[in-house]
Amino acid sequence: MTVIETPTRITTPSVVDGVGASATRPDGVPKVDGSFIYSSDEYHDGSLWGVTLRSPHPRARILAIDTSQAEGIDGVRCVLTHRDVPGSKTYGMKVYDEPVLAFDEVRYQGEPVAVVAASHPEIARRACELIVVDYEELVPNTDPEMSLTGRVDGLFGGGLARHVRIRHGDVGAARALADVVVEGRYEMGTQDPAFLGPESGLAVPLGDGGVELYVSCQNLHLDQQQVADCLGLPLDKVRLVLSGVGGAFGGKEDLNVHIHACMLALRTGRPVRMVYSREESFFGHVHRHPAIADIELGATRDGRLLFTKVRLVLDGGAYTSTSQVVIANGCYFAAGAYDVANVEIDGFATYTNNPPCGAMRGFGAVQSCYAIESAMDRLAAALEMHPLELRMRNAIGEGDMLPTGQPVDGPAPVQEILAYLRDLPLPAGVDHGTADMRARPGGVGNVTRGEGIRRGVGYALGMKAIGFSGGMDDTCTARVTVWIRDGEPVAEVYCAGPELGQGVVTLEAQIARTELGVRTVELRDKDTDIAESGASSASRQSWMTAGAVAGACGLVRDEILARGARALGRPAGELTLDGPEIRDPAGHPLVPVAEVLGPEAVSHAFTYRHRPTEPVDDERGQGNAHVAFAYAAHRAVVDVDVELGLVKVVEMATAQDVGKAMNPAGVEGQIEGGTVQGLGLAVMEELQITDGRVRNPSFTDYLIPTMLDVPPMPMKIFEFPHPDSPYGLNGVGEPPNLSSTPAILNALRDATGLELPRAPVRPSDLITEPPDGRAEPE
Amino acid sequence: MLRPSSWRGAMLLRSQYPDASPICGGTDLMVDINFGRARPATLLDLTSVEDIDSWELIDDGRTVRIGAGMSYTRIIDELSGLCPALAQAARTIGSPQIRNRGTVAGNLATASPAGDSHPVLLACWAQVEAESVRGLRLIDIDDFFVGPKRSALEPDELIRAVRVPAATGPQQFAKVGPRNAMVIATVSFALNLDTATPRVGTGIGSAGPTPLRARAAEQMLQDSLDDRWDAPGSVDEDVGRQFGALVAEAASPIDDVRGSAEYRRHALAVLGRRCLSWALQDLGEGEVAA
């Protein structure tokens, strides 16, 4: 496969539903009318059901496992434990440390210990209950501060997964010059991705000893590698097909049912379905790392930041997953989107016996954005300066140096983003005497008619790298084929980049329409028969897929025009392709594509690469690690009932630079969704974990925002074209998730005058008044 | 699955299949089944039983008799005037889908301390019609909740209806949860100023092993109102504070994932005070409905 220049031009801008149009999603109607096939719907004649037995303990030694009773039940086809894992006993995205099925020890509550295949899921569940596991319970290590010592018995690395150091300038010298110094500690609880489509899939054994797996995931090829290693099979005997993904947010980057379903299918010779229940799902995927951040900021009297010092601890739980990369990303952006010359950042990722944490939308930068943006408001208060003014004075711009020593390139329109929020009128106050109760804190609960309500306004700014950082050579391949059907050219796009709901399949078709002028585009199933696309993560898939699909379209177009040139006896450079016709420079049709191609198809693959990056060094964390940067900011307006601690988020205004809105409706959806996920993290979403045990693994008690919690979201989408990317686009999915949470926290601080050192806030954190209402102003 | 079409048939099946689980809206039972907490071998489906999905006035129009199959949505639509606090509680329950299916009878049989109809039924001195092949009995709501998720229903009994006295004065229901809709109560409170008797009724949810009545608060308010039921404007603000404090004292909450005991007491004191102030205002304006 060839590598050519990045395509950035739009060939036929007039095309219907091409790049830049709010084209309808191909999966939209089926998802609404129920005909869409999610991975939990996958079915095959004669399939068995697989069920997982999980550890009830956060830490225990496994003394013995007796499966004989379970095997004796009618309808049970097999019961497998670690002894039955054919290949590598462990897997992982970065390090193979997570057992396929636990051996010797379990390290977190919910760790898989055995799997059962049976003719009915209920039989499999009952069989699981009859597996006798003899555990010797051990005291779990659950305090990340202890793990920092690196000397905790029973944890990998003694508890320390990675220490990232970033040193830039001279913090000591800058401190001596600072007029104002503020310090603070900011904590964040554990957020769950809470996708609605649970982990699920179907494994089908093949006659040649191989296996085919239909599954919902974020990276088919990385999954294929791990599955093959653990099954002890060569890669070409393990074929993965992307099934319908009901949301992921990072939580489906790690394997879930994959190896288990394949083991059961290969052992029984029958197709095997697995679907986690809602409760099991909370144990079946990684969470967002809980965080503790200590931040010290120093500034001059007039609000120029002189130094930033950060200590960030992210608890990764029992296994590595992506912890070392999450902490790195958290550290890269721990000083925020500000131009500050002197920076010291120490980031630690720990192991404990808490549930494993890994990728989740924002990838470490959510935690650090929350912390630095909270600290910026504290600094603004100390300087008696408007928080937006302080941000505008220090906002990073093109050419400024990041703490990692990389100069900011590409558009950095932070001033424009903040100015939008500054100039947008504030929403009107609510007359609580007459307003609908849904407009008040507490909503339909009918708890106030205006008593105790205070309004607050808060701002936050976020910045993050787009794409894989730190020297990863990261590719995406697409194949585009054009042939003639009923006299018209039809294009097929084939690319493995997973569709998680973000709309990458819509873009694939839009790009083919734009580049080839075709009306009909077919999208082939995503599987591992084509070369890799990398993960739908790091806000990178639209960028990478666009590069690959546009590149392949270009090769196809060139070949069609070359054939046309031959047929017409004119130089190819004079010809343009516009759907069914080849035209001359004046736009006159010369020959139908159907005539040029006849019964033949033209097919090309293209592999796209972004610009190279390099790792940062261990000592000072310096290096040009990033492909690109994206920026977003929020202004939150909240009403708080300070007697009951209940919140109504009144409005979330936001602005973001997206480079090019490839599909404006899709962009708006991402910004709204990211903002709401951040709102959840600000005021309700927390997996409550005590002594390594999850206390609320259900949607009854793990609360995510409902429609009535979602406020109006005025937004400004800036399109400053990115110089390095296809069509000038930039990543969109994660940035709105960064600044949403701290904007709300800052608004709550503004409303209550409280420090609020922890997110999400609970009602009891927000009470400023005694219950007898004596402090209530008339 | 047993699917009787008449109440008589339901009674017979109930006695023949004592292990069968009755199911009405299914919004509690199906959750238990999905989470593996209940695995009933047989279901007794009450949704096809005639004449239990509506309401009627009895006792010369003084009492509303609500059939076991009547959904929350219909309670909101049809009983906002006669049973304002019950309708308000119904508005806070679940989502539109849950309100279309869920019933007060199911709420009662589950007998969760967090059941949102319960504080209202306490505040209104409701009665539960429990019936078996042995006959019909009326259970006073004060005798109905006997422990956490335990009620006075006998194993062979079904709830046929709930009798709720029609409002004669202001009623309030307020519920606190960390989400603005579709949330299990962290704590809830109901208040009923019955001007006919006259007397004061209260109910507390999610703050003890069972739904509770705040007796001392009722008594205190009754004494304060005394002969001022017609001139509530003269009731001192201190009464509101005392009332809130007594409501909080009546609770015996615990710490759990939904909130701390301390927060629950605090919130009850606030809800008690606020509900009273709204009710007194309505009383002053001569309004019945909230």
Ligand SMILES: Cc1cc2nc3c(=O)[nH]c(=O)nc-3n(C[C@H](O)[C@H](O)[C@H](O)COP(=O)(O)OP(=O)(O)OC[C@H]3O[C@@H](n4cnc5c(N)ncnc54)[C@H](O)[C@@H]3O)c2cc1C
């Ligand atoms: C998403 C969701 C949100 C919810 N939100 C709330 C909320 O905000 N507040 C709240 O209080 N509840 C809530 N619930 C719980 C539930 O909706 C209510 O308790 C509802 O009132 C149950 O009524 P049902 O008819 O659906 O009961 P079912 O599930 O049909 O039955 C519940 C129990 O009652 C028994 N039963 C049913 N009918 C009878 C009868 N006639 N006689 C004897 N026994 C009977 C059943 O055997 C079962 O044990 C929620 C549930 C869900 C799933």
